[in-house]
Amino acid sequence: MIHQRKMAVLALLLVFAAIFCSAQEAAPTPVPALAPSYQPKFPGDPSRSDSEAAALGYMRTVVRAQREFNKKYDHYAMSLAQLVHTGSFTKRMTNPERGDYSVGFHGTKDGFTLTMTPKQLDAQHRSFFAQEDLKIHADEEKAADAGSPIIK
Secondary structure, eight states, X not given: OHXXXXXXXXXXXXXXXXXXXXXXXXXXXXXXXXXXXXXXSSTTOOOSSHHXXXXXXXXXXXXXXXXXXXXXXXXXXXXXXXXXXXXTOOGGGGOSEETXXXXXEEEETTEEEEEEEESSOBTTBOEEEXXXXXXXXXXXXXXXXXXXXXXX
């Protein structure tokens, strides 16, 4: 009798396992949701993603602060800390970690270079570069430099 019960329980387990496996095979594979397309922040916005929009906003703030600093002191700031309270540049902005991007800055009295390097370089996370000519360059294949295309 005990042997028959064990066999019956085993048979039920096998039936449940078969049903479970067939249900798993028949279950539709969930389709991943498409990432929402980027909504431009202003007419002519060259950004391809919210991360790029934030990086470019930061770059524009630094470039404007450098322009104002140069007008006031007749030379460029040699560090981001020197730009604090110039234009809308704040102390918090001296932090080189900016979301999906890292800031690179080198300043001399005669000029500066500013880079925004994405943690992952792809079509929605291009690298950016600016210098004392105040033009922002972008590149989706490598670190942006003065030879990279200028963005509008």
